[in-house]
Amino acid sequence: MTFKAADPDFESRIRASFARQGVMRLIGASIVRVEPGAVDIELPFREDLTQQHGYFHAGISSTIADSAGGYAAYTLFPASSSVLTVEFKINLVAPAEGEKLVARGRVKKAGRTLTVCELEVAAVKDGRERACAYGLQTMMRIDAMADGRPAG
């Protein structure tokens, strides 16, 4: 699917919002692709991101998938709006094992209030990529609220 962004400055808007997500710094994630309706987030492996078997924790895969989908939706929103996750569902189809994860959010349907995204997380191990999670997500556009932390 091809989308056009209404806001010409969507990329800097998304990158600024991503930079405000404290959790992305904590885990070491970076945003590596920002296009209308499509955002990718990468996350190198660290011991402190694991579950009990030493793989990336499913919640960490979900964290970067949720942000990738949320920002994919947000690329298409007007500059004055904000974005919230309504819900998402994720299937963990293989161990999230490797030197890094790549989460991809893709808009499937852009609506006035709700936008639906497809999520995919791939694990890169020894340079080879393998899908480890698939998801579906509903995002909501909030017109009355500017993005960014409220002052104070």
Added chain:
Amino acid sequence: MTFKAADPDFESRIRASFARQGVMRLIGASIVRVEPGAVDIELPFREDLTQQHGYFHAGISSTIADSAGGYAAYTLFPASSSVLTVEFKINLVAPAEGEKLVARGRVKKAGRTLTVCELEVAAVKDGRERACAYGLQTMMRIDAMADGRPAG
């Protein structure tokens, strides 16, 4: 629902497995309830767990919810087994705002291979609790694999 744990040492088994989840130390989560079919995890607020509006990130709510449900299921498994998340779905119904989160995992249906859990995350703000997420999760019992990181 009331469940009986087949393994009398389920609590120490769950706590040991939880201690191996590197990500729980990273975010500062602790396991505060372990009963047959029921596990609660708490997470105090920190700036580095937030999304762009300064609330807990949905992925962080999901991370503790996923572990709470996973360990709720694991309480009912035999000692020789392991547990994996097949999938989960989560609805974020209110901002995850407050001094801490409490994630509760409750087994709804314990099957031989698959176990289904209900997830709830509440935000505690000024001492008052409010539900901020509801979820549903499918866990899988793996008999051939001991829990814990494979050696070397």
Added chain:
Amino acid sequence: MTFKAADPDFESRIRASFARQGVMRLIGASIVRVEPGAVDIELPFREDLTQQHGYFHAGISSTIADSAGGYAAYTLFPASSSVLTVEFKINLVAPAEGEKLVARGRVKKAGRTLTVCELEVAAVKDGRERACAYGLQTMMRIDAMADGRPAG
């Protein structure tokens, strides 16, 4: 949870809308409980509602669960509004086998635009009830659209 319906005539509004759902007549479902935030739908067994093993088809369980949740949400909406399903997720935890199904929709969170419901489907076999599905659903309130089929 206890809810109050803003519209005093919510019950007749829900029953009239249910009566317009052609598919409920086709499958033989009836609405057996209508309270603020809570709706139950019953469906007697018939051979022509089955999947390949002779149980109720998962889609049929989903159909009555979706309507039960949708109408549970709709009890709390103003009379001038309409209701649409945004999404739902359902876990089939036991065969839907027996003389009838009962689907229960319960509002978990009533919001201005979105309402989240919990779904449960039980199968009644030889007079004994057993849960066969659990779900979670997001409903949307549409203010600009009256319920009922558009003329012409």
Added chain:
Amino acid sequence: MTFKAADPDFESRIRASFARQGVMRLIGASIVRVEPGAVDIELPFREDLTQQHGYFHAGISSTIADSAGGYAAYTLFPASSSVLTVEFKINLVAPAEGEKLVARGRVKKAGRTLTVCELEVAAVKDGRERACAYGLQTMMRIDAMADGRPAG
């Protein structure tokens, strides 16, 4: 993705199983594509398949989507096995309005026990197709149980 079916007679096995689904006859659905990992089901519009606004009921979209995904998974299973839906999630992204629906089930990940499928339902109106639902589904392979209704 490209898959190979282990059972050379997968197509006749799927068609025979589909013919045993009483509900497919009731609603008038037919299976129009059966390939390894891919099944399509079509459903012409009828008044008795509708919700209160005169569109196809979300549960009916879900019914054919669930069977499309289930049979897509089943194409890859051995002849001696059976298939059950573990869970699915569906987003209704546009009114299911038109002269027919087409549900497409596609295997995303084929596992030994669990198989994950992507679901799409499109509505065809005046000959033009538009996506009206996206879903994600988990199917389970049951080795001890032959497909088809138990005798007696």
